[in-house]
Amino acid sequence: MKITLEIAGTIFGFLAVYLTIKENIWCWFFGLIQVVIFVFIFYTAKLYSDMILHIIYVFLQIYGWYHWKYGGKNENNLQITKITNTVLWVLLTLVLTFVLGYLMQLKTDASFPYPDAFTTTASLVAQYLMIKKKLGSWLFWIVVDIVAIGIYFNKELYYTTGLYVAFLIMAIIGYFQWKKRYKKDLDYAK
Template sequence: MDRWYTMVGLLACMLLVACFTSSTPLEIAATTSGLLSVWLTARQNIWCFPVGLVNVVCFFVMFYDAKLYADMTLQVVFFVLSIQGWIVWLTKRGQAKVRPTRRMMPQLGLLLALLLVVVTAGWGYVLARYTDASIPYVDAFIATLSILAQLLLSNKVLENWHFWIAVDVLSIGMYTYKELYVLAALYVIFFGIATSGLIQWRSEYRAAQRSGRMGVGL
């Protein structure tokens, strides 16, 4: 998915789906900007962050209307982490366009797993108890997993793609259930791009290892 015409084709497909499902202009803007942002991320293009900020604003409004409050709150976190990632990717990069990819240390993996369980339980309880959230614990789990994925992405850690692939699979089911069919279709494409991103980043990381330019673990 490196070539520009691949992106044009994907956008065209999303617009066709949008037309057949009578999507709103906001939903179309959210899906197209989200698609472009993830595609740029897989290519390690720094423009993924400004495009992603546009996407965050669109999704914030859309999730509010759908009563998916965890996802709505998530967009605020994404906004902050995107700014952080924009800065991180442009530092300690030497002669490269962006900072080299790093690997996640086992200790961090255990910490993130613990955080996923604790935050999901607490967030899900709050949504179920104090809001009219549609599917509070599923919503909270996907939202928490997405925050962890974005945190790893912002710090240029390879394993962010494992998290995003899990988010994509779960989101396809949730948005289909909520009858947000354009979003569900978008996450099918996200799944493909995330898989491609994992392969590309891992290949470049191994090449950097062989040449002695590997990033430090996180």
């Protein structure tokens, strides 16, 4: 059952990221299915920070769909923009990582409390920035994917590890595709 769920979550996760790169609003639907599946996977793997993250993702998937549909000018066509206050986002990620990691280490039997807390907090920042269509969100995802690959491999979640290797490659592609689109939109606006 665990492997079947992991394979299904992997497929839906791959589709969600692929559609995000393409700026297709269906990314949020496939993402919703993926995050629900991974709530159960991470609970059984004792990756509680990741489990909490995926519970929050359920709501962020719904908000992301809404924002991409109605968040642009005249309620359409949300544009890619650059992140402002990058240092603030990085500091927020690090502080929240320390707090969550400490709580997980102190109060639970969590595996990898600090790396798991990092992937959780950095993913929340990345997801929020993705919802807002910020180009730099992909850079957060790249770092998250690198750390997550190590965690999931060590927990013997091999399909999930493979998914995050694919996510890493897709995040790099997504960054360059969104950057190209961002520059094109800037040129068009001139």
